Amino acid sequence: MEGDLKKMVKKEKEPFHVIHKVPSGDGPYVRAKHAQIVQKDPETAIVWFWKAINAGDRVDSALKDMAVVMKQLDRTEEGIEAIxxxxxxxxxxxxxSLDNVLIDLYKKCGNADEQIILLKHKLRKIYLGEAFNGKPTKTARSHGKKFQVSVKQETSRILGNLGWAYIQKGNYMAAEVVYRKAQMIDPDTNKACNLCQCLIKQGRYDEANLVLQDIWQYKLPGFDDSKSRNRAEELLLELQESGQTLPLLTPSLPEGLTFEDDFVEVLERVMNEWAPARSRRLPIFEQISQHRDQLAC
Structure with a gap:
């Protein structure tokens, strides 16, 4: 009880900006964060973020934070144009960081084409060793907690986002290849479910069954998450109810789009052409290259 009282007294003595986790000062960026976090007035926050950008006050943070607030207010197109x-x-x-916010904005407004272009660009930067400012890891934040992300994890995450963008376009073959590559690098239950969905959409039910079996057999990361596990169970039920044990089918592609013209070009360039021959490849792409022959499948 006495310890709790001391903590309360200590907290009361802490500066306002420490208590409310806002930066100190009186500039437009500080006012924007105060409106966003303390007053919980996002519209006013956006006004101050604009003022901060125009005044050159912490422009990096002001632009990113403003775009995030715009996304929360469903003003995604404005956020995209601002960035x-x-x-x-x-x-x-x-x-x-701005690329990551931009990808989220494209995803929210359903602009899969721009999302795909930017995700390919991020893969190219990883291949060239330019991601994370050349470092093997970076510090990320989620729900107020900091953690380390490796290049390997980031590559798998980007491939997962790229696969989901292809699903939105109905290009299930490209999405399948992306998810298989992502699973080779850093497997998890959510990406396995998306891969299963791609196979079902192509009528390849036997392969979809095998993917689901792997989820339970190997307890892939994320299996303990109820949302991911429930989705896996729903996909399994869908296969069981359909009674589909048909021979594997040759998948069709959307009209006007060929696999070679679209996705193979992306991964092949990531693996072979995007970096000069004398450049040192990152180890993760050496691992991917070992499975290159599977791209034609």
Missing amino acids: KSFRSLCSKQAQE
Whole structure:
């Protein structure tokens, strides 16, 4: 009881910005964060973020934070235009974070084409060793907690996002190849479920069954998450109810789009062409290259 009282007294003595986790000062960026976090007034926060950008006050953070708030307010198109228009004012170190916000904005507004272009660009940067500013890991934050992310994990995450974007376009063959590559690098239950969905959409039910069996047999990461496990169970039930044990089918592609013209070009360039011959490949792409022959499957 006495210990709790001491903590309360200590907290009361802490500065306002420490208690509320906002930056100190009186500039437009600080006012924006105060409106966003303390007053919980996102519209006012956006006004101050604009002022911060125009005044050159912590532009890196102001632009990123403003786009995030715009996304929360369903003003995604404005957020996209803001990043495109003002990212040139930001430092080189901020570009990766801005790309991540931009991908989220494209995803929310259903712009799969732009999302795919940007995700391919991020894969290219990883291949060239330019991701994480050349470092093997970076510090990320989720729900207020910091953790380390490796290049290997980031590659798998980007491939997973790329696969989901292809699903939104109805290109299940491209999505399948992406998810198989992502699973080779860093397997988890969620990506396995998405891979299963791609196979079902192509009428390849036997392969879909095998993917689901792997989830239970190997207890893939994420299996303990009820949402992912429930989805796996729903997919299994869908297969059982359909009674589909048909021979494997040759999948069809959307009209006007061929597999070679679209996705193979992406991964082949990531593996072979995007970096000069004398450049040192990152180890993760050496691992992917060992499975290159599977791309034609």
